[in-house]
Amino acid sequence: xxxxxxxxRYLITVTGKKLTVTCSQNMNHEYMSWYRQDxxxxxxxxxxxxxxxVTDKGDxxxxxxxxxxxxxxFPLILESPSPNQTSLYFCASSLLSPGGSSYxxxxxxxxxxxxx
Amino acid sequence: KQEVTQIPAALSVPEGENLVLNxxxxxxxxxxxxxxxxxxxxxxxxxxxxxxxxxxxxxxxLNASLDKSSGxxxxxxxxxxxxxxxxxxxxxxxxxxGNEKLTFGTGTRLTIIP
Numbered sequence: 001x002x003x004x005x006x007x008x009r010y011l012i013t014v015t016g017k018k019l020t021v022t023c024s025q026n027m028n029h030e031y032m033s034w035y036r037q038d039x040x041x042x043x044x045x046x047x048x049x050x051x052x053x054v055t056d057k058g059d060x061x062x063x064x065x066x067x068x069x070x071x072x073x074f075p076l077i078l079e080s081p082s083p084n085q086t087s088l089y090f091c092a093s094s095l096l097s098p099g100g101s102s103y104x105x106x107x108x109x110x111x112x113x114x115x116x
Numbered sequence: 117k118q119e120v121t122q123i124p125a126a127l128s129v130p131e132g133e134n135l136v137l138n139x140x141x142x143x144x145x146x147x148x149x150x151x152x153x154x155x156x157x158x159x160x161x162x163x164x165x166x167x168x169x170x171x172x173x174x175x176x177x178l179n180a181s182l183d184k185s186s187g188x189x190x191x192x193x194x195x196x197x198x199x200x201x202x203x204x205x206x207x208x209x210x211x212x213x214g215n216e217k218l219t220f221g222t223g224t225r226l227t228i229i230p
Binding site for chain 2: 033035040041042043044045058059070075090092103104105106107109110
């Protein structure tokens with residue numbers, strides 16, 4: 001089954017304790033991205049990757065890191081989480097056309113993170 | 117900078133009625149527009165994708181239209197059912213340099229009243 005998986009689905013942590021949220025897709029997609037969703041603000045892009053070893057900042061990258069060492073995986077790293085990073089996080093993936101536009105984006109089930 | 121607006125934020129309609137959800141965007145230089153459905157506590161499910169060269173797409177009881185020149189899209193739901201209750205999000209993929217990101221609206225929360 002084609003899917004994007006995220007782990008963990010729920011996480012409660014304390015300020016400053018490093019954590020990683022994993023994202024994996026089995027569709028051989030080039031493009032992967034992380035979003036956070038906050039009430040009243042909608043989904044905002046954190047980081048994206050056009051292919052292996054190619055990553056760049058989205059709209060709200062502060063406090064986050066990513067890596068893309070394999071095509072299928074795109075982990076989100078919070079080196080020193082703070083309460084303002086409490087949010088619902090989504091990973092997404094899609095194919096990329098030769099012209100640069102992408103196809104339909106597929107989303108993971110989300111990770112609800114609470115930082116106290 | 118692309119901005120996407122969805123009005124109203126919430127909508128309640130009786131079961132069986134047809135309804136229209138609205139989405140507007142500020143920059144017409146887009147690759148495509150995508151409509152998603154989000155159930156409480158769940159991820160996003162893609163409903164319809166309209167390429168910038170297309171005017172509409174249909175899937176079952178859903179029909180999405182795109183008017184790029186006016187910066188508008190609508191999602192038409194026919195014969196609404198209680199199972200259609202969810203938040204509907206539209207997202208625009210804008211032409212840019214290297215970032216094929218989606219810009220999302222804040223959604224319309226739809227409630228179908230049995």
